[in-house]
Each structure stands twice: as structure tokens, then as C-alpha cells.
Amino acid sequence: MPAERARKIRVSCVVNGAAVTCETYPLARLLDVLREDLKLTGTKEGCGEGECGACAIEMDGALVNSCLVPALQAEGAKIRTIEGVACGGSLHAVQQAFITHGGAQCGVCTPGMILAAVNLLARHPRPDDAQIRDGLSGNLCRCTGYMKIFESVVAAVRAAETRA
Amino acid sequence: MRAFLPAYEMETPRDLAAALERMAGEPGGWRAFAGGTDLMVLLEAGKLPHKKYLNIWNLEELRGIAVTAEHVTLGALTTYAEVQRHEILAREFPLLCRAAAETGSAATQNRGTLGGNIANASPAADSPPALIVYEAEIEIVSAAGARCVPYASFHTGYKKMNLQAGELIRSIRLARPRSAALKQYFRKVGTRRAQAISKICFAAAGRVEAGRIADVRIALGSVAPTVLRAVRAEELLRGQRPVDAALLLAAQDALGAEIAPIDDMRSTGRYRRHVARNLLAEFLEVLAS
Numbered sequence: 216m217p218a219e220r221a222r223k224i225r226v227s228c229v230v231n232g233a234a235v236t237c238e239t240y241p242l243a244r245l246l247d248v249l250r251e252d253l254k255l256t257g258t259k260e261g262c263g264e265g266e267c268g269a270c271a272i273e274m275d276g277a278l279v280n281s282c283l284v285p286a287l288q289a290e291g292a293k294i295r296t297i298e299g300v301a302c303g304g305s306l307h308a309v310q311q312a313f314i315t316h317g318g319a320q321c322g323v324c325t326p327g328m329i330l331a332a333v334n335l336l337a338r339h340p341r342p343d344d345a346q347i348r349d350g351l352s353g354n355l356c357r358c359t360g361y362m363k364i365f366e367s368v369v370a371a372v373r374a375a376e377t378r379a
Numbered sequence: 380m381r382a383f384l385p386a387y388e389m390e391t392p393r394d395l396a397a398a399l400e401r402m403a404g405e406p407g408g409w410r411a412f413a414g415g416t417d418l419m420v421l422l423e424a425g426k427l428p429h430k431k432y433l434n435i436w437n438l439e440e441l442r443g444i445a446v447t448a449e450h451v452t453l454g455a456l457t458t459y460a461e462v463q464r465h466e467i468l469a470r471e472f473p474l475l476c477r478a479a480a481e482t483g484s485a486a487t488q489n490r491g492t493l494g495g496n497i498a499n500a501s502p503a504a505d506s507p508p509a510l511i512v513y514e515a516e517i518e519i520v521s522a523a524g525a526r527c528v529p530y531a532s533f534h535t536g537y538k539k540m541n542l543q544a545g546e547l548i549r550s551i552r553l554a555r556p557r558s559a560a561l562k563q564y565f566r567k568v569g570t571r572r573a574q575a576i577s578k579i580c581f582a583a584a585g586r587v588e589a590g591r592i593a594d595v596r597i598a599l600g601s602v603a604p605t606v607l608r609a610v611r612a613e614e615l616l617r618g619q620r621p622v623d624a625a626l627l628l629a630a631q632d633a634l635g636a637e638i639a640p641i642d643d644m645r646s647t648g649r650y651r652r653h654v655a656r657n658l659l660a661e662f663l664e665v666l667a668s
Contacts, residue, residue, distance in 0.1 A: 221388040241389035242382075242422060242432075264420045265487055266574065277460070277489040283419040284490070285412070287389050288436050331485070352573035353484020 228292045230255070231299030239286045246270045246281040248289070249296060257297035259323050261355065268354035271327035272296050278334040278353075297326035300333055308371040309333050318367030320358035328354045332368045342372060380425040387422070389432040395440035395520070398433050399547065403522035407544035411435045413456055414490035416483065417499045441494065441549060444468070449555060452518075455494025455548045459483070459506075462493065471556055474509035474582045477565040481505055484574045494548040497530075500538045500605075503645075505567055507534075507606035508582035511598035512563075513553045521546040537604035560586050561594070564662040568654055570645070577601045578646035581658040585616075585666045592616050592666065597659070602638040602651055611637050612659065621667035630663075631656040 227236040230253060237252045249255045249272070261269030263282050270281040273295040300307045309332045312318065319325040328351065335342055335350030342350065347368050356364060389412060392398035402409050412418060412432035421427040435441060441456040444465055451467060459479035462468055469476050482505045483491060496506045497517070507530075515530040519542065530551070533541050542548070563584045569575025580600035586593050595616045597609040612634040619626050640651035 220385040240384040240387065241434075242387040242419075243384055244419070244423070263423050265416055265483070268484060268486060271486050278486045279490055280484075280486045282423065283415050283487075285389065285415055285419065285434075287391065287434055288415070290391070334485075349573075350485065353486050 224287060226286050226290050228289045228294055230294045231296060237286075241285060241287040243286040244282050245272075245274075245284040245286055245289050245294075248286050249281060249294075255296050255298050257326050259326055261323060261327075266355070267324070268327040268331060269324050271330045271354065273330060273334055276337070278331055295330075297329060300329060307333060308374050309336065309368065312367040312371035312374065313364075316367040316370050317363045318360070320356075320360045320363075324354055324356045324358075328356070328364055332371065335368075336372070336375070340375065344369070347372075382422045382425050382427060387427075387430050387432070389434050391434040391437065395438050395547075395549075396522075398435060398438060399520060399522040399545070401433060402545045402547070409433045411498070411547055413492045413495040414458065416487050416491040417495065417501075435547070441547075450552050451555060452550050452552045453493055454550050455497075456492045457494075457551075459488035459491050459493075460485070463488070472509070472513060472553060473563050474512055474565045474584065475506060475553075478505040478509045478567070478580070478582070481567045481569075487574070493551055497533070497551070498540070498542065498548055500534055500540050502537065502603060502605055503577050503580070503601045504606065505577055505580050505600060508580050508598035508600045509565065510551065510553075511606060511608050512582045512584050512596045514596070516552045517548055518550045518552065519546050520549040525549065527552075531608055534605040558586055558594075560588075562586065562666050562668075564665045566658055566661070568658075576645060579640075579651050579654050579658070581655070581662070583662045585662075587621055587666060590620055592619055592621055595666075597634075597662070599638060599655060601645075602640040602655055604639070607638060609634050609637055609659075616663075621663050627660055627663060631659055634659055 223238045224241050225238055239248050249258050259269040261267035265280045265283045271278055272281045274292050309329050331351055331354050339346055409431050410429050412434050442454040445452045446467055459482050462479040463476050496504050510530050516527050517530050517533055518527050561584050565582050567580045568578050577600055583597040585595040595613050600606045612630045615630045615633050640648040642648050
């Protein structure tokens with residue numbers, strides 16, 4: 216055992232609207248804190264090196280890969296995971312569109328895909344096709360269901376336009 | 380193998396002065412940790428040898444983009460996303476914006492910083508060729524004071540740089556272009572369109588006056604142990620007419636002699652050499668247009 220050991224720290228943040236505090240190591244991955252300490256297992260681990268986007272979450276409104284965020288830097292942050300995307304009992308338009316249009320297959324990339332799409336729509340409520348492709352370009356789907364995923368986001372945009 | 384987490388320490392200094400004091404008190408003991416997009420990858424792979432970090436992510440003194448009549452100064456913690464959103468950068472420094480847009484994914488662009496990209500010192504990084512073309516200056520601070528260095532002389536070898544223990548990159552300063560006639564060219568060649576690591580990255584700018592090349596600056600990534608300015612090719616081109624087959628061949632040969640691309644997991648030296656020549660030709664077409 217190394218003689219010098221970091222002590223666990225207390226990290227306080229707001230996750231899906233609820234204030235939480237956990238004890239963890241400073242460089243613990245936010246991904247692991249969410250899944251193992253806060254039991255929010257909707258966020259998935261794909262590659263663990265920031266390539267695949269499966270662990271994408273929102274941190275202070277920005278899309279980030281939670282496998283690359285050390286717990287210490289989550290102090291004071293407002294975090295949204297896939298568990299916080301639906302509002303009360305009703306699904307977000309993107310979630311509904313993924314169900315209707317077959318946007319999910321094995322499901323591992325789905326939480327990250329949905330967070331990326333929801334974040335894109337928050338920044339660009341009426342994205343064109345190129346913006347949608349760009350918004351999803353950081354998320355890999357190993358089932359290769361890209362067209363269905365793309366069509367789901369297009370459908371979510373259309374649904375929002377119809378309601379407006 | 381994954382890292383042993385209890386072996387790693389990280390503290391959050393209250394301001395820049397406190398961070399610099401902490402670093403000065405134990406030279407080499409504490410290193411800066413910004414957005415984590417490189418360091419967390421090494422950590423997860425069990426390849427992060429250094430154990431003590433200062434979390435600089437929240438230091439306001441390292442943030443923000445300041446514009447004066449002469450310069451644009453980017454705080455070291457400026458993210459790729461912030462670079463892309465900035466109107467003056469988009470208008471006057473398109474190479475940097477293109478590099479930022481083609482580095483990693485949106486999620487990486489929200490966390491990755493220019494200072495981190497520089498200090499990580501990868502020869503495959505995409506913002507350095509743009510910074511070299513713009514003849515950027517780097518402001519470096521320590522508890523002892525501040526100094527400025529031309530970015531072109533900052534990287535001294537593979538993963539080696541002109542940055543001492545106790546020093547931090549504070550900002551990157553770009554001189555605003557005086558001529559609207561500057562033609563700018565950027566091309567990153569990777570395996571796929573989104574979030575690839577470069578096989579080769581080419582950034583260049585130039586200006587033609589009275590039919591002759593009056594100003595030309597060319598920099599490349601992933602073709603040498605450091606990001607490289609193609610000074611010999613530039614010398615050949617300066618003062619010449621941009622459309623000239625013999626000149627192009629001579630400039631391509633000069634470029635070929637100053638780059639030293641290698642075979643690695645992403646590409647081969649031969650391919651990189653070939654593409655470097657082609658990109659030079661494409662840049663000259665843009666310059667002549």
C-alpha cells in the first residue's frame with residue numbers, strides 16, 4: 216500500500232433537482248459516483264475514454280462525458296442525467312420519439328444519445344439535418360442504428376413544431 | 380489496469396495566487412488539472428504517473444476572451460466550445476474555430492481547454508497549427524512573476540515544452556489581422572469526419588499583393604515530434620506567383636524535407652507525406668483564387 220493516500224472528500228451538488236452529498240475520492244469518475252453512490256444506473260459506461268458518449272450527462276447546462284469528470288469538479292454543479300429528462304410522468308419529446316421510431320436497440324448508447332439530442336434542442340430548438348448530425352456525432356451506437364436515431368430526433372423536432 | 384484512486388490527490392485553490400504559491404512551495408509536486416479530457420483518459424488506463432493535482436477549472440483569472448484594438452487574448456481555460464461561439468474569433472481567426480470544431484466531440488469541446496491542449500503537448504493536437512499560423516504568444520505565470528514566449532518556440536521536443544515546475548499557462552494572445560485580404564486554409568485529415576485524432580492537420584494563411592505572395596504562414600500537426608512551422612516551404616513561396624507548377628513542386632519538396640512523419644496506429648509516414656504535399660497544393664489554389 217502506498218504510504219500517502221488521499222482522503223475521501225465530500226462533494227455536494229444538485230442531481231436531477233435534488234441536493235446530494237457523497238463521500239468519494241477526488242479523482243473518482245463522476246460516472247461511477249452517479250452509478251455506484253447515487254444509484255443512477257441509467258448513465259452507461261461505453262469506452263471509458265471520452266470517445267463514445269454513452270456516459271453523457273448535462274453539467275450546468277453543458278453536455279459532458281461523465282467518465283472524464285473527476286468528482287471534485289462536480290462540487291456545486293447542477294447535473295442532469297437520463298433519470299431527470301422526463302418531467303413528472305411524461306416523457307420528453309425526444310424519449311417518446313425514440314420509442315415510436317425505434318431509436319433504441321440494445322440501449323447502451325440510448326441515454327447518451329437522448330441527452331445529446333435534448334441538449335442540442337435546448338441550444339437549437341429548430342435544428343436542420345446537419346445540426347442534428349453534428350449534435351449526435353459524439354455518440355457511437357454499436358448496433359449501428361444511426362438512421363433510426365437520427366429519424367427519432369427529426370421526429371421530435373417536428374412534434375415540437377406541430378405543438379408550437 | 381485501472382488506477383488506484385486513493386493514490387491521487389486533488390485540491391481546489393481559492394484563486395490563481397493561491398495556486399501559484401502552492402506550486403512554488405513544492406516545485407514539481409503539484410500539477411494543474413483543467414477540463415480533464417486528457418488526464419482522465421490516462422487515469423482510467425492506469426497511465427497517469429503524477430499523483431498530486433490542483434483543480435484550476437474554477438480560476439476566474441484564467442478564463443474569458445478579452446478583445447482590444449490590437450489583440451484578442453484567450454484565457455488558458457477557454458474551451459473549444461467558447462472559441463467557436465465567439466464572433467470576433469469566427470470572423471478573424473477562422474483556423475482556430477475550425478480546429479476547435481474538429482477537436483473531439485461536443486462533450487469534449489465543452490470541457491477541453493486551449494491551455495490544456497497546449498500543455499498536453501501532443502504533436503497530433505489540432506489547435507497548435509492554427510496558433511502557430513497566427514504567431515500566438517503565450518503568457519506564463521508563476522509565483523515569481525509573468526513572462527511571454529512566442530508559441531512557435533514553446534514546444535522543444537516530443538512532449539517537451541518551455542514550462543518550468545511552478546509555472547502555469549495563463550493566456551494565449553493573438554494579434555488581430557491588419558489585412559482583410561488574408562486567405563486562410565484549414566484541413567484536418569482523420570479516419571472519420573467526427574471526433575477522429577488527426578492523421579495530419581494543416582493550417583495556413585497568406586496574402587497575395589500585385590500577383591505575388593506577400594505573406595505566407597504554414598503549420599502542420601502529426602508530421603513531426605512537435606507541431607511544426609514549414610519555414611523552408613514558406614521561404615520558397617514568399618515573393619513568388621502562387622500559380623506556378625515548378626514553384627509548387629519545389630515547395631512540396633521543401634515541405635517534404637522539413638517534416639518527419641512516422642508510422643503509427645493512425646497512419647503511415649508515407650501517407651502523411653503524400654497528403655502534406657497535396658494539402659500544400661490545395662492551399663496554393665486557395666491563395667491564388
